[in-house]
Amino acid sequence: MTGLTLFSGAHVIDPANGIDAKLDVLVDGPVIANVAAGIAADDARVVDATGLLLLPGFVDLHAHLREPGFEQKGTIETETAAALRGGFTTICAMPNTDPAPDDASTVEALKGRIGRDAHVRVFPIGCITRERAGLSLAELSELADAGCVAFSDDGHPVTSPRLFRNALAISRSLGIPISEHSDDPALSAGGVAHEGRVSERLGLRGYPAAAEINAVARNIELAEATGARLHLAHLSCARSVALVADARARGLNITSEVTPSHLFLTEDAIAGPGREPAYDTNARINPPLRTEEDRKALLAGINDGTIDAIATDHAPHATEDKLCEFDHAAPGISCFETAAATILTLIDRGELDPAAAWAALTINPVRAFGLQHRVPGLGTLSVGAPADLVLLASSEAWTVDPARFVSRGRNTPLGGITLTGHVRAVMASGKLWEMGANDD
Amino acid sequence: MASAATRFPQPGPAPIVETSWTAKDLLDTDTLSLAEINLILDQAGAMKDVRQRQGKLATLRGVAVVTLFYEQSTRTRASFEMAAKLLGADVVNLTASGSSVEKGETLIDTVRTLEAIGADLLVIRHGSSGAPYLAARNTSAGVINAGDGAHAHPTQALLDAFTLRENLGDLKGRRVAIVGDVLHSRVARSNIWALTALGCSVILCGPATLIPRTLEDGTEEGRYMVTDSIEEALDGADAVMALRMQRERQESGLIPSLRAYVRDYQVNSARLALARPGAIVMHPGPMNEGIEIAQDVAHGITSTIEEQVANGVAVRMAILYHMALARQRR
Amino acid sequence: MSDQVMNAEQLSRTIRRLAHEIVENNRGTQDLVLAGLLTRGVPLAQRLAAEIEAFEGTPVPVGSLDVALFRDDLRSRDTLPHVRPSELPQDIEGCTVVLVDDVLYTGRTIRAALDAIFEFGRPARIRLAVMVDRGHRELPIRPDFVGRNIPTSLGQEVSVRLKEQDGEDGVYLEERGVAVG
Numbered sequence: 003m004t005g006l007t008l009f010s011g012a013h014v015i016d017p018a019n020g021i022d023a024k025l026d027v028l029v030d031g032p033v034i035a036n037v038a039a040g041i042a043a044d045d046a047r048v049v050d051a052t053g054l055l056l057l058p059g060f061v062d063l064h065a066h067l068r069e070p071g072f073e074q075k076g077t078i079e080t081e082t083a084a085a086l087r088g089g090f091t092t093i094c095a096m097p098n099t100d101p102a103p104d105d106a107s108t109v110e111a112l113k114g115r116i117g118r119d120a121h122v123r124v125f126p127i128g129c130i131t132r133e134r135a136g137l138s139l140a141e142l143s144e145l146a147d148a149g150c151v152a153f154s155d156d157g158h159p160v161t162s163p164r165l166f167r168n169a170l171a172i173s174r175s176l177g178i179p180i181s182e183h184s185d186d187p188a189l190s191a192g193g194v195a196h197e198g199r200v201s202e203r204l205g206l207r208g209y210p211a212a213a214e215i216n217a218v219a220r221n222i223e224l225a226e227a228t229g230a231r232l233h234l235a236h237l238s239c240a241r242s243v244a245l246v247a248d249a250r251a252r253g254l255n256i257t258s259e260v261t262p263s264h265l266f267l268t269e270d271a272i273a274g275p276g277r278e279p280a281y282d283t284n285a286r287i288n289p290p291l292r293t294e295e296d297r298k299a300l301l302a303g304i305n306d307g308t309i310d311a312i313a314t315d316h317a318p319h320a321t322e323d324k325l326c327e328f329d330h331a332a333p334g335i336s337c338f339e340t341a342a343a344t345i346l347t348l349i350d351r352g353e354l355d356p357a358a359a360w361a362a363l364t365i366n367p368v369r370a371f372g373l374q375h376r377v378p379g380l381g382t383l384s385v386g387a388p389a390d391l392v393l394l395a396s397s398e399a400w401t402v403d404p405a406r407f408v409s410r411g412r413n414t415p416l417g418g419i420t421l422t423g424h425v426r427a428v429m430a431s432g433k434l435w436e437m438g439a440n441d442d
Numbered sequence: 443m444a445s446a447a448t449r450f451p452q453p454g455p456a457p458i459v460e461t462s463w464t465a466k467d468l469l470d471t472d473t474l475s476l477a478e479i480n481l482i483l484d485q486a487g488a489m490k491d492v493r494q495r496q497g498k499l500a501t502l503r504g505v506a507v508v509t510l511f512y513e514q515s516t517r518t519r520a521s522f523e524m525a526a527k528l529l530g531a532d533v534v535n536l537t538a539s540g541s542s543v544e545k546g547e548t549l550i551d552t553v554r555t556l557e558a559i560g561a562d563l564l565v566i567r568h569g570s571s572g573a574p575y576l577a578a579r580n581t582s583a584g585v586i587n588a589g590d591g592a593h594a595h596p597t598q599a600l601l602d603a604f605t606l607r608e609n610l611g612d613l614k615g616r617r618v619a620i621v622g623d624v625l626h627s628r629v630a631r632s633n634i635w636a637l638t639a640l641g642c643s644v645i646l647c648g649p650a651t652l653i654p655r656t657l658e659d660g661t662e663e664g665r666y667m668v669t670d671s672i673e674e675a676l677d678g679a680d681a682v683m684a685l686r687m688q689r690e691r692q693e694s695g696l697i698p699s700l701r702a703y704v705r706d707y708q709v710n711s712a713r714l715a716l717a718r719p720g721a722i723v724m725h726p727g728p729m730n731e732g733i734e735i736a737q738d739v740a741h742g743i744t745s746t747i748e749e750q751v752a753n754g755v756a757v758r759m760a761i762l763y764h765m766a767l768a769r770q771r772r
Numbered sequence: 773m774s775d776q777v778m779n780a781e782q783l784s785r786t787i788r789r790l791a792h793e794i795v796e797n798n799r800g801t802q803d804l805v806l807a808g809l810l811t812r813g814v815p816l817a818q819r820l821a822a823e824i825e826a827f828e829g830t831p832v833p834v835g836s837l838d839v840a841l842f843r844d845d846l847r848s849r850d851t852l853p854h855v856r857p858s859e860l861p862q863d864i865e866g867c868t869v870v871l872v873d874d875v876l877y878t879g880r881t882i883r884a885a886l887d888a889i890f891e892f893g894r895p896a897r898i899r900l901a902v903m904v905d906r907g908h909r910e911l912p913i914r915p916d917f918v919g920r921n922i923p924t925s926l927g928q929e930v931s932v933r934l935k936e937q938d939g940e941d942g943v944y945l946e947e948r949g950v951a952v953g
Contacts (some may be wrong), residue, residue, distance in 0.1 A: 481854075485854060485855050487857070488838070488854075488855040489855060492855070492858075495891045499841050500842075501840075501841040501842070501843070503844075760855070763841075763855065767853070
């Protein structure tokens with residue numbers, strides 16, 4: 003064995019290099035060796051990729067792995083296996099664990115677990131504030147030196163504008179972006195569903211759009227005042243997209259992301275399709291699923307490049323966290339294993355522009371967090387880049403069955419829904435994982 | 443040939459009731475057909491008739507009704523208990539305090555335990571909207587929603603409809619004004635669906651912060667509308683229903699003060715004069731007299747508030763009877 | 773499978789005979805009340821009253837009695853016992869109440885009717901008139917006035933059809949095909 007693998011006849015898409023053509027890809031051990039037509043490599047293992055899309059492995063800026071502290075919901079081992087199955091070869095782990103990584107020692111311990119158990123590349127995100135409590139800043143410089151790629155208190159916003167401004171100023175000097183969960187709890191406290199048609203119909207406490215929009219506006223102002231790199235996590239409102247577009251037009255260093263869930267679903271997912279309201283706790287997420295108008299604006303934000311990244315906000319929960327009253331249900335969706343299919347379905351429907359969508363899953367998130375400086379070539383198929391790639395059967399229809407998830411979290415509102423497109427194989431750091439057809 | 447012997451009317455052919463109750467649960471009025479609503483109202487009339495003559499029946503002997511209340515309530519629970527006992531059912535009452543609920547047992551486990559014990563019908567009151575739906579999906583026992591969060595209170599809506607029909611006759615084209623904290627009111631929501639199904643126009647009225655902003659979607663059918671003007675709401679109304687105003691609304695800043703609420707939205711005699719002469723006055727209880735409703739109006743000659751409570755027992759008897767039958771047939 | 777065992781002519785002659793028997797048994801129409809059991813007992817009671825009035829010249833009050841809430845066999849019935857208002861004279865104290873029904877079978881309906889009647893008061897005596905007695909009693913109940921005794925098997929069904937309800941008069945014996953019991 004030479005360690006050479008040749009993917010032949012694939013439809014290769016590499017947004018970073020402007021490649022969108024039928025080509026061969028040669029992998030040598032852990033790196034990409036060549037991307038060209040008609041590559042001859044007699045001693046390579048040949049993978050016939052005819053009819054499949056071949057892209058750089060997906061990069062996720064926003065995932066919850068639950069370890070340490072919440073292993074009943076998921077572990078680094080189970081959730082990175084789910085990431086792999088979903089085509090994600092690089093993920094950034096949010097720090098809402100217990101303990102939360104708010105100093106070097108907790109990050110070192112986390113890195114030890116990652117090194118031992120992870121199936122894909124995992125970058126830790128450090129806390130902005132100590133124990134994510136929003137009261138005092140975490141050991142930001144230690145966290146940067148320990149390898150955190152961003153700071154976030156995700157799940158909570160940093161409510162104090164002054165503390166947040168200080169965090170931005172320090173993060174700028176450290177060259178690390180802040181990924182902020184934009185929310186004004188004074189408006190959203192107690193809310194469990196988007197304040198609107200469905201919440202009023204079902205008698206659910208409303209979470210108004212203004213809670214996010216207010217916070218997005220504040221965060222942009224403070225980023226401008228400090229010159230920091232601000233990344234806005236999981237945008238859900240049309241007005242938020244407009245504020246980001248405005249900030250970028252003014253030349254600010256603002257990036258943002260949207261989840262496949264917010265691109266695909268609306269508040270109606272809570273009520274479900276039947277005459278009797280479903281109160282589907284699996285459709286409870288934070289920020290909540292919003293209106294069709296918002297969804298359209300988020301799609302447009304990806305299509306015109308206003309929003310950089312599609313990030314999963316993969317949030318596995320144990321069954322009992324969701325099998326309860328809607329008010330008491332934990333917010334979050336187990337997303338890794340449906341993300342690619344959701345995006346392919348939106349492309350198939352003509353709602354997402356494929357070039358924009360693939361960039362939002364590969365090179366854009368890399369640049370948003372500056373990951374190319376940590377792993378050269380990440381998110382691309384450039385020669386010498388890591389051999390991370392994903393093969394997709396773009397027109398294969400399948401029905402989501404959460405019971406077959408690799409993730410410990412079976413919490414998806416997509417159970418029983420038919421999606422178009424499937425992850426067929428994934429190579430992570432040169433190791434090939436074949437998923438087979440969807441009836442594996 | 444009017445003789446003493448024929449002093450009462452000769453019975454005509456018995457009414458043929460075409461619909462039967464088949465649903466396992468009663469969770470809200472929005473999924474009821476007009477025929478089902480009419481069945482319950484007609485049957486409640488018969489129950490009221492039977493109830494005027496006698497004490498307890500043995501009709502539901504051997505049927506176990508469990509009331510499971512996660513929220514305080516006196517009248518709704520007492521009404522269900524009375525209805526069940528009048529029909530001869532066994533009744534077990536559980537409250538959130540003093541049971542495994544307090545020890546952190548999940549709703550689903552509680553419901554399954556009650557089913558295993560032998561509960562046939564579960565009457566559930568819960569502070570979380572949708573909780574009875576979760577319960578219903580996880581038990582073969584029939585579930586009756588006795589009020590869930592701000593969502594629904596179907597038996598209250600049915601007893602309101604029954605009271606309206608008794609007082610006004612056919613409800614087609616009748617105007618019913620519902621005044622108060624509509625946004626947080628499960629009574630208002632269930633009444634919208636029941637009353638519009640019966641042909642009423644429903645006018646929802648309250649302070650701008652306490653009326654839904656999206657329910658206007660329904661106005662395209664011309665059957666219910668939302669307004670912040672009480673004068674507009676009461677104009678020509680055949681019935682006026684005042685909703686309970688919670689003190690917390692003042693504390694959370696949704697209204698400036700109870701004083702302001704009284705000034706702007708209290709159902710009082712001056713405002714009632716805008717309604718049709720003889721318009722009936724309703725309240726789901728418990729009342730804050732002098733807040734959402736003036737004392738003289740609450741006890742005025744057109745007030746049906748006590749009637750509503752009495753009718754509640756007959757309506758719940760009809761519901762329990764038909765749901766118990768439906769369960770036995772399954 | 774449906775055999776006619778009584779035609780319209782026979783039915784109306786039987787009603788006339790029953791009317792005479794009732795008046796004879798009561799020694800007139802004094803304090804006589806007919807209580808038809810819903811559904812088909814009511815038109816039968818009304819026809820009996822019309823007959824009595826025709827030969828006695830006195831109207832006899834007719835009431836209707838719903839027994840749904842008084843039954844003890846809800847679990848096994850496959851019809852839908854909707855509750856209907858019962859209507860009886862204000863005061864049956866001291867009266868002779870004749871319960872009128874179409875078919876007497878197990879006797880459970882009549883037991884329920886006895887419970888129901890006592891909710892209205894305490895009559896001096898209660899009698900039972902039925903158009904058809906088909907046997908198979910489960911309770912010690914015996915009719916006082918019988919139109920026709922029709923021996924049946926458990927797999928058969930007796931159906932009394934009346935113009936008021938069914939558009940025609942007649943009694944039929946039907947095979948249910950499946951024996952029950």
